[in-house]
Amino acid sequence: MSLAKRLESLRERARRDIDGLDDDVLLSSRHAVLPAEVAVRHFLAPVRLGRASYDSPRQIKMAVAGGPGREAPGGTPVVVPGTRVDLVVAIEGAETLAFMHEEDDDFDHAGIEIDLKEGRLMIGYVAEHPTPVRANQFFEDSLQMVEAEVERTNETARAFNETLVPALTETLEEARERATERQNLAASLKPPKSYERWWGRP
Numbered sequence: 001m002s003l004a005k006r007l008e009s010l011r012e013r014a015r016r017d018i019d020g021l022d023d024d025v026l027l028s029s030r031h032a033v034l035p036a037e038v039a040v041r042h043f044l045a046p047v048r049l050g051r052a053s054y055d056s057p058r059q060i061k062m063a064v065a066g067g068p069g070r071e072a073p074g075g076t077p078v079v080v081p082g083t084r085v086d087l088v089v090a091i092e093g094a095e096t097l098a099f100m101h102e103e104d105d106d107f108d109h110a111g112i113e114i115d116l117k118e119g120r121l122m123i124g125y126v127a128e129h130p131t132p133v134r135a136n137q138f139f140e141d142s143l144q145m146v147e148a149e150v151e152r153t154n155e156t157a158r159a160f161n162e163t164l165v166p167a168l169t170e171t172l173e174e175a176r177e178r179a180t181e182r183q184n185l186a187a188s189l190k191p192p193k194s195y196e197r198w199w200g201r202p
Helices: 005-020 024-025 036-037 094-100 132-188
Strands: 048-054 058-064 076-090 111-115 120-127
Touching: 005 036, 024 132, 036 058, 036 120, 036 132, 048 132, 076 094, 094 111, 094 120, 094 132, 111 132, 120 132
Parallel strands: none
Antiparallel strands: 048 076, 058 076, 076 120, 111 120
């Protein structure tokens, strides 16, 4: 599903919140429902990057294309010892960034993972023979990519949030009109004449 469709799905979820309100709530002057109150539950939180730190390099097993004379049968990769080190970046609004990249493999290909539970982003450098120069350049390039994605994500989130309240205002007005129609209908209902003699009997 495209990002545009997923954003529309979020809007639709917010509209359903309004459609689920009771008529008494929709028409109450004491407990007036405001579009902004509903919208705030569906806003996309802005993304902010926080502190960064390195995990200790650790040994891993990694797959590499076999070199001349080392190719595995059938063209399967060769498993060799390697090293992985992660740059861990604290992140606010991780859910928003994950939502924007839900069906996007860019982060996966770049070795970037979003840990929603811990509220952090991990950039993993993996190499058979790591060098500090390559590792530092990799982290520099990856973090620049993340920062650019955060800017794009925040622009999209801001645009979505700004359009949500007007969309819900229209939905709320329509819901109130329907609730008024139902209220008027209920007040105008009369017992069928043929059943008047039984109406109200215990």
